[in-house]
Amino acid sequence: MIELLESIIRLALWLALAPLLPGLINKVKAWVAGRQGPPVLQLYYDLAKLWQKQVVLSTLASPGFLIGPAVAWVALAGVALLMPLGPAGSGLSFRGDVLLLIYLLALARFGTAWAAMETGSAFEGMGSVREVSYAVLTEAALVAAVLTLCLQSGTVSLVTMLSPAAGAGAALLAAGLFTVLLAENCRVPFDDPNTHLELTMIHEAMILDHSGPPLAVILHGASLKLLLFAALLTQAVLPLGGLPAPAGMAMLLAGILAVTVGVGLVESLLARFAFRRVPLLLTTAFLLCLFALLVAWKGRVA
Amino acid sequence: MNSSSLNLLIGLAMGLNLLALGSSRLPSLIRTMSLQGVVLGLMPLLVEAHAGWAVWLIVAATVVGKGMIIPGFLQRAMRTANIDRELAPFIGFVPSLLLGAGGTIAAVALAQNLPLLPEHAGSLLVPGSLASVLTGFILLIGRTKAISQVCGYLILENGIYLFGLLLLHSTPLLVESGILLDLTVGVFIIGIIVDRIQRAFDSLDTRKLTVLHE
Numbered sequence: 001m002i003e004l005l006e007s008i009i010r011l012a013l014w015l016a017l018a019p020l021l022p023g024l025i026n027k028v029k030a031w032v033a034g035r036q037g038p039p040v041l042q043l044y045y046d047l048a049k050l051w052q053k054q055v056v057l058s059t060l061a062s063p064g065f066l067i068g069p070a071v072a073w074v075a076l077a078g079v080a081l082l083m084p085l086g087p088a089g090s091g092l093s094f095r096g097d098v099l100l101l102i103y104l105l106a107l108a109r110f111g112t113a114w115a116a117m118e119t120g121s122a123f124e125g126m127g128s129v130r131e132v133s134y135a136v137l138t139e140a141a142l143v144a145a146v147l148t149l150c151l152q153s154g155t156v157s158l159v160t161m162l163s164p165a166a167g168a169g170a171a172l173l174a175a176g177l178f179t180v181l182l183a184e185n186c187r188v189p190f191d192d193p194n195t196h197l198e199l200t201m202i203h204e205a206m207i208l209d210h211s212g213p214p215l216a217v218i219l220h221g222a223s224l225k226l227l228l229f230a231a232l233l234t235q236a237v238l239p240l241g242g243l244p245a246p247a248g249m250a251m252l253l254a255g256i257l258a259v260t261v262g263v264g265l266v267e268s269l270l271a272r273f274a275f276r277r278v279p280l281l282l283t284t285a286f287l288l289c290l291f292a293l294l295v296a297w298k299g300r301v302a
Numbered sequence: 303m304n305s306s307s308l309n310l311l312i313g314l315a316m317g318l319n320l321l322a323l324g325s326s327r328l329p330s331l332i333r334t335m336s337l338q339g340v341v342l343g344l345m346p347l348l349v350e351a352h353a354g355w356a357v358w359l360i361v362a363a364t365v366v367g368k369g370m371i372i373p374g375f376l377q378r379a380m381r382t383a384n385i386d387r388e389l390a391p392f393i394g395f396v397p398s399l400l401l402g403a404g405g406t407i408a409a410v411a412l413a414q415n416l417p418l419l420p421e422h423a424g425s426l427l428v429p430g431s432l433a434s435v436l437t438g439f440i441l442l443i444g445r446t447k448a449i450s451q452v453c454g455y456l457i458l459e460n461g462i463y464l465f466g467l468l469l470l471h472s473t474p475l476l477v478e479s480g481i482l483l484d485l486t487v488g489v490f491i492i493g494i495i496v497d498r499i500q501r502a503f504d505s506l507d508t509r510k511l512t513v514l515h516e
Contacts, residue, residue: 280324283396287320287403294407295313 007091014080018224019043028264050216060120068115069214073221075108084159086240087248096156116206127205137282138183144289151296163241169292174237176288181229189273230259308348312430315341319437323402328387332376335453339368342460349470372489379493383500393444405436434461448506452492
């Protein structure tokens with residue numbers, strides 16, 4: 001019973017903290033540009049506002065239009081349950097849970113793309129195509145990164161995989177995972193979250209026809225995904241398992257904050273890449289993770 | 303031999319190989335190539351435990367030659383020829399990156415099965431050298447601009463130089479300095495040839511050099 005309660009509190013914490021990250025990124029961007037910027041809690045206000053609005057449904061849309069965002073959100077919440085929190089461990093852990101994590105992320109992507117296709121609009125279809133085709137490359141990078149961690153720790157469970165330090169290839173792994181984070185969450189240089197130019201956007205193009213509570217669910221899911229990737233990156237690189245609990249927790253928070261500020265800085269200092277250059281950058285991310293894997297493998301052989 | 307920092311430098315050089323394969327503009331390719339030359343040039347100091355004046359001399363000559371003189375010639379040639387800086391590849395950037403990465407992994411795997419001396423077994427010298435030679439080949443085959451092919455040739459030479467470090471104890475440094483001199487003169491001549499090609503053909507695209515003119 002206590003365990004169930006603990007899992008629920010843990011999940012509530014994840015869900016409550018997630019919308020902070022986009023607010024922080026926007027604050028960093030505003031600070032670099034010398035502006036006041038929106039309040040850090042802006043996404044909370046937006047979500048509350050959207051939740052009260054009514055839904056506009058396309059005549060073409062099947063129930064999938066509403067089920068898709070829900071599937072995506074539940075899948076991401078499931079990932080949040082699996083993801084360990086430094087010394088505090090994870091809410092749900094078993095042998096091989098890392099595979100479930102990868103499949104849940106894919107399911108979330110499928111849910112959003114499915115809902116986007118339901119609108120019958122060409123723009124949403126285009127956004128889905130872009131999202132899914134980039135995901136082919138980012139997933140390869142993510143799988144290579146996960147293999148690296150498996151090989152280094154000799155286990156296939158997330159809690160034991162993420163607790164030791166990343167070893168010799170840590171810098172490679174960090175760079176690769178950071179690029180994957182930018183691509184998966186549709187940040188600059190892959191996609192501009194502020195743009196509303198239909199020809200160039202990816203994530204925004206997919207959710208263009210959503211409104212009201214489904215849009216709120218999608219936005220909340222996107223912020224949760226960003227927090228999940230930031231937590232994964234931090235724990236993959238830093239040796240949080242060997243530290244005492246308060247220090248480990250503080251280090252995890254500091255790492256997530258550093259990743260968030262990094263995303264904000266990248267977004268302020270870089271322009272969005274041309275489409276034809278994106279596969280090159282994603283291939284580079286894949287190769288970075290692949291070489292981290294190679295370093296880990298050589299370290300084991302030697 | 304200070305093997306861990308040596309391996310780190312070789313790893314850096316292997317990363318620069320991939321950067322060279324992925325760079326789409328001529329100036330960045332030249333910079334990457336010269337940075338690799340400098341990184342490799344510093345290596346004799348790590349291989350040789352007690353570096354005499356000859357080693358210091360060769361290191362200084364390599365760093366100045368590969369880091370400043372050769373890229374200087376190439377950049378001058380690029381400016382005087384006034385060419386388009388975008389590289390037009392035969393083999394696209396993503397395929398050449400994947401080829402380079404596959405080659406690097408194959409080189410590491412191959413080197414583990416080679417009958418090397420025990421003191422070289424843990425070192426990345428052999429895989430690094432094979433990977434650089436492969437990268438040089440891919441650049442030579444896969445790019446159309448004459449200057450980018452020169453860069454490919456220089457990266458190939460970097461690979462051979464890396465292999466030469468294995469034999470540093472038995473070959474006199476005179477051989478290495480001779481190669482360096484040849485290389486500098488070669489690039490100097492290529493700089494002049496590039497200018498001539500540009501005047502004769504109005505382009506540095508080597509695809510146009512397949513037809514003989516009277």
